[in-house]
Amino acid sequence: GENVEQHPSTLSVQEGDSAVIKCTYSDSASNYFPWYKQELGKRPQLIIDIRSNVGEKKDQRIAVTLNKTAKHFSLHITETQPEDSAVYFCAANPNAGGTSYGKLTFGQGTILTVHP
Amino acid sequence: GAVVSQHPSWVICKSGTSVKIECRSLDFQATTMFWYRQFPKQSLMLMATSNEGSKATYEQGVEKDKFLINHASLTLSTLTVTSAHPEDSSFYICSAQRPVLNEKLFFGSGTQLSVL
Numbered sequence: 001g002e003n004v005e006q007h008p009s010t011l012s013v014q015e016g017d018s019a020v021i022k023c024t025y026s027d028s029a030s031n032y033f034p035w036y037k038q039e040l041g042k043r044p045q046l047i048i049d050i051r052s053n054v055g056e057k058k059d060q061r062i063a064v065t066l067n068k069t070a071k072h073f074s075l076h077i078t079e080t081q082p083e084d085s086a087v088y089f090c091a092a093n094p095n096a097g098g099t100s101y102g103k104l105t106f107g108q109g110t111i112l113t114v115h116p
Numbered sequence: 117g118a119v120v121s122q123h124p125s126w127v128i129c130k131s132g133t134s135v136k137i138e139c140r141s142l143d144f145q146a147t148t149m150f151w152y153r154q155f156p157k158q159s160l161m162l163m164a165t166s167n168e169g170s171k172a173t174y175e176q177g178v179e180k181d182k183f184l185i186n187h188a189s190l191t192l193s194t195l196t197v198t199s200a201h202p203e204d205s206s207f208y209i210c211s212a213q214r215p216v217l218n219e220k221l222f223f224g225s226g227t228q229l230s231v232l
Contacts, residue, residue: 034220034221041207041226041228042225042226043209043223043224043225043226044160044209044223045223046220046221046222049220089159089160102148102149102150102165102211102212102213102221103150103162103165104150104160104162104221105162106159106160106161107159108158108159109158109159
């Protein structure tokens with residue numbers, strides 16, 4: 001099955017700096033890669049996603065890049081703000097578009113702290 | 117956007133009792149829902165896929181007789197933790213996706229289960 005590795009486990013930045021979180025996956029059939037932000041005790045919130053036919057996607061301060069050859073994808077947050085502090089999870093799905101589109105394999109998570 | 121509702125938000129029960137958690141899709145019909153479990157400071161792990169009108173599909177290592185899943189309608193899936201023990205204490209979260217190509221996955225609000 002799919003295996004997703006996420007690094008770093010913790011990331012501390014100053015407000016205004018950029019933050020980068022990286023993930024690798026093992027199943028070359030994976031074709032959907034979402035990123036979730038989770039605050040303590042809350043549900044994961046989708047912040048951005050990318051599909052295998054796209055190499056990069058951007059939404060305001062957030063961007064995701066995908067390298068299918070190397071099987072890794074990254075989350076980039078620019079101009080970080082204290083409210084960006086949360087746990088971020090990457091995920092991969094080898095069956096997106098099929099009947100198992102919700103079967104996500106998650107990375108271990110990254111605790112992002114943005115200091116004012 | 118799609119809304120997934122989950123109840124209760126938290127529950128405390130005695131060891132040996134059973135707890136039922138409900139997951140509802142509020143504005144769409146979900147033929148498939150997914151149940152995840154998240155231990156403190158850990159990632160989300162898929163437990164099972166809930167299929168409307170048929171048996172759930174459990175991930176390896178998840179006891180189907182302990183975690184009973186019922187998906188009797190297109191908008192409701194329930195997870196019953198039977199004979200709960202302290203090691204079952206966890207954050208349980210459901211998810212669903214509209215059966216539309218490339219639709220995103222949405223999560224319920226989660227249920228924090230504490231077994232005394």
